[in-house]
Amino acid sequence: MSVNSSQGGRGLRIRSPQDFAAGLFMAGIGVFAFVLASDLPVGSLRQIGPGMLPKSFATFCAILGVMLSLSALYYDGQRLEGWSWRGVIFVLGGALAFGLTIRGFEISGWIGKIASLFLIAAITTALVSVFLPRENVLFDLVGKSFGLLAVFASVCVLAFLSFWSFIPAVNVSIPQLGLVVAGPLVILVAGLAADDLRWKELLIFALVMSTACALLFKYALGLPIPLAPWLLGI
Amino acid sequence: MSEMIANLSLGFGVALSFQNIALCFVGCLVGTLIGVLPGVGPIATIAILLPITFGLDPTGALIMLAGIYYGAQYGGSTTAILVNIPGEATAVVTTLDGHQMAKQGRAGVALGTAALGSFFAGCVATVVIAALGAPLTKLALLFGPAEYFSLMVMGLCFAVVLARGSILKAFCMIMLGLLLSTVGTDLETGQERMTFGFPPLADGIDFAVMAMGVFGFAEVLRNLESPESRDVVRTKIGRLLPNWADIKQSIKPVLRGTVIGGTLGILPGNGAVLGPFASYTVEKKLAKDPSRFGKGAIEGVAGPESANNAGAQTAFIPLLTLGIPPNAVMALMVGAMTIHGIIPGPQVMTRNPDLFWGMIASMWLGNLMLLIINLPLIGLWVKLLQVPYRLMFPAILIFCCIGIYSVNNQPVDVAFTALFGLFGYILIKLGFEPAPMLLGFVLGRLMEEKLRQALIISRGSFYTFIDYEARPISLVLLIVAVAVLVIALLPSIAKKRDEVFTE
Incomplete structure (x- = not known):
């Protein structure tokens, strides 16, 4: 069918x-x-x-x-319709990178467990997408994009319900890099999602935009956003 | 009457302070700036700009937010006329004749007519809100938990019927929103519900996180996919002010549009979305030569644009008087108000009259601002429309990230937002329209609270909702809710509905 x-x-x-x-x-x-x-x-x-x-x-x-x-x-x-994985990975990855670097992040405990859960599921999904033959019941039924999503989701759910307590927690600590790093990072990573990517333009745009955001949010609006605690102490 | 004037003068006293005029101006300006971007509707605009109001006092923040909202609405119309991309459902009608006018070199007149018509509609709507605000707030005092519950049920039924696409799918979205609203600590027993035991979920899903994920990130993903085909008008914008013949042609459509849009806007459950469609249909029916419509008829811009603006503003009435948001944009306003420590509802008017009337006065001010800002700045908007999307979406993204981080200063929130972005993208891919989900999400907690109270009062009897002797209002509301659903499901009406929303 x-x-x-x-x-x-x-x-x-x-x-x-x-x-x-x-x-x-x-x-x-x-x-x-x-x-x-x-x-x-x-x-x-x-x-x-x-x-x-x-x-x-x-x-x-x-x-x-x-x-x-x-x-x-x-x-x-x-x-x-099929998915544009490029958009999903780079746009959401850019946001994730921002979240991880803006104030530093201690990946351990339950967050570490979720991280490894997602990692396990992602590896399984990648293996499935490589080794599963193109013609199979799952892809026939809901298409490749949703088929892979279903694999990812079911691995997550199964792992969560059955051997959650055995999952080792990832232990990574990311230093507090501030907007000086996080700002250009989100723009550069997300910018990779565009089909008509232009490196030079994106690089300049990332610097200009981050400066503008720092001035606007930190100074004009007075929001407590760390700029570069490791460099400037603010 | 004299009470209303006294109230309005209090409001203008607040709104006309230098700081608030400046906030209203900045709100309208940045609202238009973001709203003009193709594919960014009012919901996304407010979500993106929410953080810039955080540092302000509540009154100033609300005035600015209202300004952002009008700016976003007007920016959407500008995009509809110049690029033929409607930012949201209500701007669809404007593309029909507005973009044709633009192609004929009359873009300026179309924009000018839209601005003037919206201004007129906004003035009328402000007076209507001021007039209805006090009596409706008194009515709200008659509402017990049962009535509130029934009213919200009715609002959700309207939202289902008026959503784009299939009714069943809209129903799914409302239910999903309601389901998501139950995540977090139960208010009465303190028990954690569906939180996986993760601490950040104990307070429930953050409203801003969900709105930004589903309407900020997911929209970006959706727009990235569709290959860019921006039909920016290359011809001259032309003169902005309509001439005498244009005015004579559009004055009646503006009046009719204002009445239609204003009336529909008060309805709970996204009545405002119907205004422009209804106004367009009426104008086409009344026109001597209906074949002109779709080929650049000025009535087709003047009527719907007035209806749009009138409805956009009267939609504040259920929110300010009863505390119940009628559509997704107003649901976002609830979220914004809560962040500033104001729970919308009848008590706002009595407890913070400054804030209430100041906001209403600022609505009129905002409409005036739009007129002043937009007419001279149209050239700038055209320039902005030519910025390629490859630069636009990283900018949108960094705004969202900084914004979401600033809500609670929690980096985890940014990760959650990304997760909701993925969730929203899946929904879009499955053909769901996520706006009703936001409404269901906001109403969910309130509904649960009222349901519990009503059932405690009635000692566990559902009869309390349809008791025609003790609670006639509740019964009427529920009958309307059922009637709306039944009517929408009748085959002949269902076909009409499809036509309206695909036009």
Whole structure:
């Protein structure tokens, strides 16, 4: 059963791949949230407990998701588009780099565990994308981009639910570099996402923009943003 | 009446201080500056500019935020006319005739008419807010928890019906927003809900983090993908002020647009989005020669633009009087107000009359500013529109990063925002429209609180919501909610709805 190249003929087939995947996504979130909220007491109508609303919303999400997936069997709709991984990696990576360097960051404890969880999932996903044959049930069903996303998400969830306590925590400490480093860093990394990248222009823009932001946010607006504690002491 | 004048004069007393005039001016200016960028709608603009208000006192911050909001709205219209890219749903209609006018060398007249029409609509809407503010606030006192809950249910139903795309998907987004709002510590029992035991989630998902992730980062990702096809008008802008014939043609559309937009804007649940569509349809129906529409008819700019601005402003009424945001932009305003320590609702008017009336007076001031700023600066906006996206998005990004860091001075927030950016991108790829999620997220906590209170009062009986003797208002609100949903699901109406939103 292929989603994007809908085969003709009789019987049930997915007419709207996008809605079908969207429904699965919603249902997945609903089930996941319900599992997370499972130990919360529901209480009674007279005295609503902490679990009542999360569980009902999760149930509604799951039901709506199933309805959406079912409706995809009856109405024609849009195909699933591929992703631009370049944008995702560089834009979000740039933001991440900013967060890590602006005030320094101690990756240890639970953050370290999440970091290694994501690392494990990313490595697994990369291995899957390299070694899985191009023609397989998963990619046929929801396309390559969402297939890989599904692999990533399920590794995360499985690892979290089954052997979370065994995951070793990453232990890295990033010094407090301040806006002087973080500003150009986010612009340079994010700038790599553009198709029509021009190095020189981006470099000049990064310096100008960071200076402007430092003047605007630090001095004109007086926000407590570290500029360069290691160099200037501010 | 005299009370209203007294209130307004109090408001102008606050708004006309040198500092507040300057803040309003700067707000309008930077709001337009960011709002003019193609693909950056009002939600993203406010999210990006939120941090620049952090250092101010609450009154000044709100005045500036309101200025940013109007600036973003007007900037969106400018982009719609000059580049044919609507920043948000309400600017779609403006592209139809506005961009045609621009292509015929009448861009200046289109922009001028839009500015003048918006100014007129803004003046009327300000008076309407001032007039309705006090009585509606008194009405709010009649509202118990049950009524509030029903009102929010109705608002969410409207939001579902008025969202773009499929109703089922809009429903999903609202539910997801509600679900996300329950993450964090339960207010009554103190139990942690769905936090994975991670300390930063104990206070719940930060509103600013979610808004910036889904509307800042994810929008950037979406725009990066679509190959750049910017149809910036190359012809002359032409004279800005409409001549006598233009004015005569547009005066009635402006009046009708103001009434339509203003009325629809008061509705809970994003009624404002309907204003421009309704106004365009009315003008086309009333025109002697409907075939001119879509080919640069000035009525097609004047009416919808007035309706847009009137609705954008009257949407403040449910927020300021009842404390319930009617759409995603107002949900963002709730978040902004909360950051400054103000909980929107009927008590704002009695407790901080300076702030309340000052903000309303600043609305009029903001509209005047827009007129003063925009007409001479159109040349600058055109220049800005020619900046390539490869430079624009890193700039947007560094603003978002600094902004999100400044909310709590927490680097972790930036990482969370990136995660929400990914989440928003997935939603976009799956064909969801994330705006209703934001609304559901903001209303979620309030709904839970009111539901609990209502059920405690009624001793666990759901009958309290439909008790026509004790709580007629609640019953009526719920009936309206159900009726709206049923009507929208009727096959003939559903088809019409699709047409309206794809036009």
